[in-house]
Amino acid sequence: xxxxxxxxxxxxxxxxxxxxxxxxxxxxxxxxxxxxxxxxxxxxxxxxxxxxxxxxxxxxxxxxxxxxxxxxxxxxxxxxxxxxxxxxxxxxxxxxxxxxxxxxxxxxxxxxxxxxxxxxxxxxxxxxxxxxxxxxxxxxxxxxxxxxxxxxxxxxxxxxxxxxxxxxxxxxxxxxxxxxxxxxxxxxxxxxxxxxxxxxxxxxxxxxxxxxxxxxxxxxxxxxxxxxxxxxxxxxxxxxxxxxxxxxxxxxxxxxxxxxxxxxxxx
Amino acid sequence: xxxxxxxxxxxxxxxxxxxxxxxxxxxxxxxxxxxxxxxxxxxxxxxxxxxxxxxxxxxxxxxxxxxxxxxxxxxxxxxxxxxxxxxxxxxxxxxxxxxxxxxxxxxxxxxxxxxxxxxxxxxxxxxxxxxxxxxxxxxxxxxxxxxxxxxxxxxxxxxxxxxxxxxxxxxxxxxxxxxxxxxxxxxxxxxxxxxxxxxxxxxxxxxxxxxxxxxxxxxxxxxxxxxxxxxxxxxxxxxxxxxxxxxxxxxxxxxxxxxxxxxxxxxxxxxxxxxxxxxxxxxxxxxxxxxxxxxxxxxxxxxxxxxxxxxxxxxxxxxxxxxxxxxxxxxxxxxxxxxxxxxxxxxxxxxxxxxxxxxxxxxxxxxxxxxxxxxxxxxxxxxxxxxxxxxxxxxxxxxxxxxxxxxxxxxxxxxx
Numbered sequence: 001x002x003x004x005x006x007x008x009x010x011x012x013x014x015x016x017x018x019x020x021x022x023x024x025x026x027x028x029x030x031x032x033x034x035x036x037x038x039x040x041x042x043x044x045x046x047x048x049x050x051x052x053x054x055x056x057x058x059x060x061x062x063x064x065x066x067x068x069x070x071x072x073x074x075x076x077x078x079x080x081x082x083x084x085x086x087x088x089x090x091x092x093x094x095x096x097x098x099x100x101x102x103x104x105x106x107x108x109x110x111x112x113x114x115x116x117x118x119x120x121x122x123x124x125x126x127x128x129x130x131x132x133x134x135x136x137x138x139x140x141x142x143x144x145x146x147x148x149x150x151x152x153x154x155x156x157x158x159x160x161x162x163x164x165x166x167x168x169x170x171x172x173x174x175x176x177x178x179x180x181x182x183x184x185x186x187x188x189x190x191x192x193x194x195x196x197x198x199x200x201x202x203x204x205x206x207x208x209x210x211x212x213x214x215x216x217x218x219x220x221x222x223x224x225x226x227x228x229x230x231x232x233x234x235x236x237x238x239x240x241x242x243x244x245x246x247x248x249x250x251x252x253x254x255x256x257x258x259x260x261x262x263x264x265x266x267x
Numbered sequence: 268x269x270x271x272x273x274x275x276x277x278x279x280x281x282x283x284x285x286x287x288x289x290x291x292x293x294x295x296x297x298x299x300x301x302x303x304x305x306x307x308x309x310x311x312x313x314x315x316x317x318x319x320x321x322x323x324x325x326x327x328x329x330x331x332x333x334x335x336x337x338x339x340x341x342x343x344x345x346x347x348x349x350x351x352x353x354x355x356x357x358x359x360x361x362x363x364x365x366x367x368x369x370x371x372x373x374x375x376x377x378x379x380x381x382x383x384x385x386x387x388x389x390x391x392x393x394x395x396x397x398x399x400x401x402x403x404x405x406x407x408x409x410x411x412x413x414x415x416x417x418x419x420x421x422x423x424x425x426x427x428x429x430x431x432x433x434x435x436x437x438x439x440x441x442x443x444x445x446x447x448x449x450x451x452x453x454x455x456x457x458x459x460x461x462x463x464x465x466x467x468x469x470x471x472x473x474x475x476x477x478x479x480x481x482x483x484x485x486x487x488x489x490x491x492x493x494x495x496x497x498x499x500x501x502x503x504x505x506x507x508x509x510x511x512x513x514x515x516x517x518x519x520x521x522x523x524x525x526x527x528x529x530x531x532x533x534x535x536x537x538x539x540x541x542x543x544x545x546x547x548x549x550x551x552x553x554x555x556x557x558x559x560x561x562x563x564x565x566x567x568x569x570x571x572x573x574x575x576x577x578x579x580x581x582x583x584x585x586x587x588x589x590x591x592x593x594x595x596x597x598x599x600x601x602x603x604x605x606x607x608x609x610x611x612x613x614x615x616x617x618x619x620x621x622x623x624x625x626x627x628x629x630x631x632x633x634x635x636x637x638x639x640x641x642x643x644x645x646x647x648x649x650x651x652x653x654x655x656x657x658x659x660x661x662x663x664x665x666x667x668x669x670x671x672x673x674x675x676x677x678x679x680x681x682x683x
Contacts, residue, residue, distance in 0.1 A: 057583055075583070081583060104589055
């Protein structure tokens with residue numbers, strides 16, 4: 001049981017033409033075990049860079065990430081990842097995609113099958129274990145990706161716009177599933193999204209990032225995710241404060257976009 | 268030219284007829300169309316009826332132009348039978364006399380007795396000759412007509428040196444030396460030495476399948492070619508795939524081998540034959556080395572692109588699921604490269620098959636290519652045609668087999 005600490009990280013990319021881009025500047029966050037953090041921001045604000053640093057694919061130029069007191073220096077099974085799309089292994093069937101992590105650890109067959117069967121049930125794919133992943137719809141593929149991540153029993157789940165490529169209806173169903181899994185498993189979740197509504201629905205905590213340099217602009221603590229656990233998501237959207245907060249954040253992001261456009265025009 | 272016109276006519280007529288039949292048979296409304304957009308490539312599926320008619324008409328035309336027994340309709344064949352003409356000779360005194368010439372045109376290979384020499388009039392004496400169909404014969408009708416006799420007319424028409432006059436069963440030309448060159452009428456059919464009839468090719472196939480060709484059975488010849496292709500392909504893959512993987516995974520390997528691969532890739536394997544013969548001789552080693560080189564670069568490039576084509580998100584996913592580098596190699600990178608490897612293998616097998624035939628044309632004791640080059644030296648055109656057909660069928664068969672294997676072994680190809 002451990003928290004995720006983002007300690008004052010900065011990330012600079014040196015470009016080929018000699019210039020440098022400050023993708024992140026002095027970002028600090030302290031996440032407790034079981035918290036769900038949504039990260040929102042206009043494109044280019046460094047949210048994917050932040051997630052890649054948390055996953056260990058990128059090393060920050062300054063600062064450090066600690067999980068349970070241990071410094072993150074590379075990718076590891078204690079931080080599971082769910083990608084937008086295309087990260088399933090299409091040469092394996094659904095079952096082997098889901099038990100990939102336990103299999104790599106050398107877990108016994110029976111134990112693996114027990115975990116996989118349980119997860120197939122949890123994500124609503126109990127009859128699809130032996131199917132090829134390319135036979136599934138986009139929504140089903142993302143269920144497999146969620147199950148694959150959970151099968152490894154990570155401390156933190158990092159999601160990079162996991163529902164971004166889905167149609168509106170499937171997306172809403174999947175939002176419900178994400179909330180349900182979060183409550184049931186009590187995992188720490190970091191969710192990157194560019195949908196304000198999704199961030200409000202799922203984010204127990206919400207961080208709005210601003211670009212150039214990428215930094216945390218505003219932080220919220222929101223009641224909607226907690227409400228969504230017991231309530232229909234559409235009812236949550238109609239509930240008190242939702243519309244108002246959404247307008248507030250939208251205005252904030254539009255303001256940032258306009259600032260970027262203005263900078264471009266003057267440059 | 269005629270052949271092309273006939274082929275085009277069959278194409279158009281069968282298209283119109285089949286189109287008419289299909290229109291009556293199928294449902295025809297907008298929902299029955301896969302797409303309403305003209306030019307949608309995905310909506311174009313091959314009409315198998317067209318394929319069947321296409322193949323059948325190739326054989327029909329082949330048969331019609333070679334006088335085949337299996338085809339009811341033929342284009343006019345060569346003249347066979349008794350041809351003849353009469354000539355007018357003028358002797359030194361200026362007197363003229365006429366005499367007939369009788370020519371027996373016989374089928375190739377027949378050995379008939381020469382026809383009876385006909386009677387002439389005056390000092391001109393009749394003549395007789397025999398000639399095979401499609402061939403010409405030199406006749407000297409004036410030689411037995413007394414001194415100074417010269418031919419001045421054929422069938423009553425005056426003739427000059429190098430002039431050609433059509434006569435029954437052929438045409439005659441007067442040569443500068445005063446003799447006549449009779450060319451039997453050729454008709455429109457092909458002489459067997461140019462193109463044998465389909466049944467002659469089949470008969471030859473059966474004969475060679477039973478008795479072999481030049482001390483080796485037919486299967487021995489084809490098997491020798493296939494064995495060389497397999498040996499070259501297996502060796503090329505055994506070296507090429509690991510090398511391609513190394514080039515896909517290591518910058519040093521990539522940099523080291525890139526110039527070599529990119530330089531060797533566009534060199535056609537056929538251009539290497541002389542050097543390979545000088546280095547490795549004309550026997551099996553040389554051929555296998557040649558095919559190894561033909562397959563190698565293709566497999567290197569296929570393996571390299573298979574590795575570099577893996578989506579970074581898949582690697583990242585595997586890392587964050589706790590896989591080690593070796594596990595990622597085995598469970599992610601290698602399976603991900605299989606579709607590309609299969610594409611490469613299909614290309615490599617095709618190139619190897621073409622190269623082996625060409626290499627056998629240069630020098631071999633057995634093999635499909637050796638069979639046709641040896642037969643061509645004896646003008647055994649039926650064996651040449653048979654060999655070409657077998658080479659084509661086997662090449663096609665290899666490709667079909669590779670495609671079936673691909674569908675079974677990498678069903679996820681193109682669906683990632």
